[in-house]
Amino acid sequence: MKSTPFSVEDRMLWQNFLVGDVRSFEKLMSDHFRLLFRYGSKFSKDREFVKDSIQDLFMMLWEKRDNLNPEAAVKPYLMASLRRLMHRQLSERTGQGGQASQEVENYFAVEFSVEEQYIADEVTTARSLHIQNLISTLPRRQKEVVYLKFFQELSRDQIAQIMNITPQTVSNLLQIAIRQMKEFTKEGYVLIILWYLLF
Amino acid sequence: MNRYSDFSVEDLVWDDFFRQWIFSPTSETNALWNNWISENPEMLGKMEQARRILLSMRLEEPEITDAEINEVVRRTVGLVNVANTATTQLSHRKTPVLFTTWMRLAACIALIILLGWTTYSVLVRKQQEPQLGQQLKASSYFVEETNSTSRTRQLVLSDGSSISLAPQGRVRYRKPFHGQRREVYLTGEAFFQIAKDPDRPFLVFANGLITKVLGTSFRIKAYEGVDQVTVEVKSGKVAVFTERDPQSKKKVEDNALQGVILKPNQKIIYALNEVKMVKTLVEKPEIVVPKSQISRLDFEDTPASEVFNTLGKTYGIDIIYDAALLKDCPLTAVLEGLTLQDKLNIICKAVESSYEIVDGQVIIHSKGCKN
Numbered sequence: 001m002k003s004t005p006f007s008v009e010d011r012m013l014w015q016n017f018l019v020g021d022v023r024s025f026e027k028l029m030s031d032h033f034r035l036l037f038r039y040g041s042k043f044s045k046d047r048e049f050v051k052d053s054i055q056d057l058f059m060m061l062w063e064k065r066d067n068l069n070p071e072a073a074v075k076p077y078l079m080a081s082l083r084r085l086m087h088r089q090l091s092e093r094t095g096q097g098g099q100a101s102q103e104v105e106n107y108f109a110v111e112f113s114v115e116e117q118y119i120a121d122e123v124t125t126a127r128s129l130h131i132q133n134l135i136s137t138l139p140r141r142q143k144e145v146v147y148l149k150f151f152q153e154l155s156r157d158q159i160a161q162i163m164n165i166t167p168q169t170v171s172n173l174l175q176i177a178i179r180q181m182k183e184f185t186k187e188g189y190v191l192i193i194l195w196y197l198l199f
Numbered sequence: 200m201n202r203y204s205d206f207s208v209e210d211l212v213w214d215d216f217f218r219q220w221i222f223s224p225t226s227e228t229n230a231l232w233n234n235w236i237s238e239n240p241e242m243l244g245k246m247e248q249a250r251r252i253l254l255s256m257r258l259e260e261p262e263i264t265d266a267e268i269n270e271v272v273r274r275t276v277g278l279v280n281v282a283n284t285a286t287t288q289l290s291h292r293k294t295p296v297l298f299t300t301w302m303r304l305a306a307c308i309a310l311i312i313l314l315g316w317t318t319y320s321v322l323v324r325k326q327q328e329p330q331l332g333q334q335l336k337a338s339s340y341f342v343e344e345t346n347s348t349s350r351t352r353q354l355v356l357s358d359g360s361s362i363s364l365a366p367q368g369r370v371r372y373r374k375p376f377h378g379q380r381r382e383v384y385l386t387g388e389a390f391f392q393i394a395k396d397p398d399r400p401f402l403v404f405a406n407g408l409i410t411k412v413l414g415t416s417f418r419i420k421a422y423e424g425v426d427q428v429t430v431e432v433k434s435g436k437v438a439v440f441t442e443r444d445p446q447s448k449k450k451v452e453d454n455a456l457q458g459v460i461l462k463p464n465q466k467i468i469y470a471l472n473e474v475k476m477v478k479t480l481v482e483k484p485e486i487v488v489p490k491s492q493i494s495r496l497d498f499e500d501t502p503a504s505e506v507f508n509t510l511g512k513t514y515g516i517d518i519i520y521d522a523a524l525l526k527d528c529p530l531t532a533v534l535e536g537l538t539l540q541d542k543l544n545i546i547c548k549a550v551e552s553s554y555e556i557v558d559g560q561v562i563i564h565s566k567g568c569k570n
Contacts, residue, residue: 008384008404008442012371016341026276033268041261051267055275062279073448111259127208128252150218151258155445182209 010074018065029058032075036082042108042147043086053086060085076158083162108140110147134181142177145170200235203242211249221253226473345369346387356381359394360401380451386423390433392416402451408469409447411438411456426471430461431481437461439476441469463487463515464539465559478559480516484539487515496534496542503528503550507563510546514539517560524567525550 013031016024033054040050061068061081112132114125135146141163148159156174160167203211211217220228236243346352346364354362357375364370368387376382381401383391393401395414403410405421408428415435421428430439440450440458450457459476461467464484468477486493493513498506504525511518528550534542543554543561552565 008409012341012384022276022279025279026272029275030268030272033272034263037263037268038260047261047263051263051271055271055278058275059278113257113259115255115257124248124251124255127248128255131209131212131252132256147258150213178213181213182207 007074011071014072014074015070017061018068018070020065025058025062028074029054032078035075036078039079039152040082040086042110042144043083043090044107045109049089050086053082053089056089057082057085073158073161076154076161080162080164084164108143108147110135110143110151112136131181134183138177138180142173142180145173146177146181149174200231203235204239206242206245208245208249208252211245212252217249218253221250226475341371342374343369343371356383358396358399358401361392363390363392365389385419385421388418388420388422390416390418398454400454400456404442407442407471409440409442409451409458411440411451411458412436413456417461428469428471429466430469431466432461432463433485434463434487439467439469441476461559465516467559480539480556480559480561484514484516486513488513497532498534499531500529501531502526503530503546503552503565503568506530506532506546510534510539510542511561518563519560520563521565521567524565525552525563528552528565528568 010028010031013024013028017028036054036057037050040053041047044050057078112135114128114132135143138146144163145159148154148162149156154162156167156170159170163170165173203214203217206214216228217232220232232246236246344352344354344364346366346368349366351366352364352368354364354370356362356372358381360381362370362383365388368385368389370386370389371384372382376399379399381396381399383401383403385403385405391401391403391412393412393414393416397413401412401414403419405419406428408421408430410417410419410430412435415437416433417435417437418431418433419428430437436456438450438456438458438460440447444450444458446457459467459478461478464481464487466479466481468479469475470477494509496509496513502525504520504522507518507520507525530546530549532545532549534545537545546552547554547563550565550568552563554561554563556562
């Protein structure tokens with residue numbers, strides 16, 4: 001869960017890659033692959049497509065390396081570039097059918113599970129499930145902000161860079177999302193208890 | 200912490216500070232929250248529930264094996280190498296850029312698959328060598344120096360600074376330095392003497408700890424596999440902060456010294472697993488004023504307050520004492536040729552005081568000598 005806001009190792013690899021060092025490029029790619037794969041999988045369930053997108057991303061970086069910023073924050077930059085690339089390809093792929101692209105744009109899949117070992121009673125389970133349920137029903141962009149903020153532990157500015165929106169918009173989205181996620185109505189509570197008892 | 204008093208379980212679940220405590224507690228946050236809960240015992244139930252909710256909520260991330268990752272990485276690196284060779288061969292053309300469209304990329308992938316894996320990995324090996332040659336031509340590149348001898352190795356950097364690298368030590372830096380900062384990465388132990396250049400701060404990155412100076416001398420110990428980094432300052436001023444510091448980027452880029460400031464004879468111990476830094480004095484503090492200016496350290500009927508004052512100046516450290524109390528404590532002693540600790544012991548014994556070292560300062564505890 002821990003993340004370094006400013007990774008020196010990354011920056012060194014990045015700068016060596018920019019002057020054409022293939023080994024640094026290789027290490028940079030393998031170091032970030034899992035993170036990028038997980039993030040990319042939020043936009044598409046097609047594993048091969050996600051893997052290909054990451055490969056395309058790094059090919060593109062290699063070609064453009066002369067024009068890249070040596071001081072860039074590596075992790076957010078990679079995530080932002082992958083996001084852009086996948087969105088472009090997804091909308092191209094479904095470009096013919098107007099409705100399909102709508103579907104793609106709404107897609108940001110996060111799934112949760114409950115770790116039984118921490119659950120002491122039904123009430124906690126119910127609350128936990130309810131919160132997870134609320135996250136899943138958030139609109140796509142709010143869900144993405146929540147994912148980057150709470151599960152990737154990125155800063156407001158980094159999220160803004162990744163999603164290509166202003167830091168203020170990040171704060172707004174987050175605020176709305178949190179407000180929604182705190183809505184714990186009595187009915188919802190009862191329903192979930194019932195659900196829990198029934199199954 | 201007052202604002203938490205009317206928090207609901209959900210408020211706690213989405214609170215940054217609370218989450219930070221649950222997922223990566225430190226001794227400081229432990230103390231803060233434990234203290235808070237003992238003052239607000241009615242919140243215990245809510246806090247416990249919030250904690251369980253947070254810990255029980257697991258994000259399901261799709262899994263990918265290392266083998267799968269390696270396969271894609273190798274494929275990509277292969278493509279990159281092929282692209283490089285192609286670019287070199289076509290360099291006389293006016294548009295040497297390949298892969299401008301994804302179609303060309305796709306064609307290339309097809310080509311690689313045709314070549315087959317075996318031939319392919321041989322190619323990769325062979326082409327990495329000329330790649331290294333190209334690196335050397337670049338105007339500024341990272342070099343790595345190690346000391347595999349049993350004696351200290353002297354390195355002189357492009358800015359005139361020098362590094363005394365202890366055996367088994369390793370440093371990496373750009374040669375020559377490039378950009379607005381001079382940066383060195385250290386593993387092991389080294390003593391640095393840094394040429395003054397206020398416009399280009401000098402930074403040492405060692406196992407999570409960043410040391411920033413403008414022109415001073417200091418020693419860093421950052422051994423591999425040891426969860427502790429120490430920085431000891433000999434002269435000048437040094438700023439220290441961790442890579443985890445959310446402000447670290449700003450602190451690196453800023454020309455002013457920010458972070459924990461160390462002065463001569465001070466030392467910082469950064470414990471990696473405890474995420475905290477302890478400031479103290481070096482084991483054998485040295486006199487910092489030039490020899491010609493050293494005031495003689497023999498005192499006759501001198502108020503203890505004045506003795507501490509002289510001592511503090513001589514060693515360039517802060518000695519905190521109650522001047523009003525100690526001015527009535529006369530002291531006669533010859534303190535030449537002793538360590539700082541011995542000097543302090545002698546003085547304290549004579550005037551019935553004690554001392555402790557806190558945060559790199561010496562604090563004198565005394566009840567005065569009026570009777």
